[in-house]
Amino acid sequence: MPALNLTFTDEEMAALRVAAASADLSLKAFAHTAIIDATNDRKQRVLEAAKITAQRSTELNRRLA
Numbered sequence: 001m002p003a004l005n006l007t008f009t010d011e012e013m014a015a016l017r018v019a020a021a022s023a024d025l026s027l028k029a030f031a032h033t034a035i036i037d038a039t040n041d042r043k044q045r046v047l048e049a050a051k052i053t054a055q056r057s058t059e060l061n062r063r064l065a
Helices: 010-022 027-064
Strands: none
Touching: 010 027
């Protein structure tokens, strides 16, 4: 299975540990969840932008026809 090695400052790592503990997750599970959530959020924003662009293009194309 592919893996990812990340480097953090001491302050960032401390904040990650606090956040993971607050979420009652291991550091690894917390980081994995955060990365997947960010990926899915980005995909959703791209899909929404494409939908808006398609809607605006449809209206523009209708007016130009």
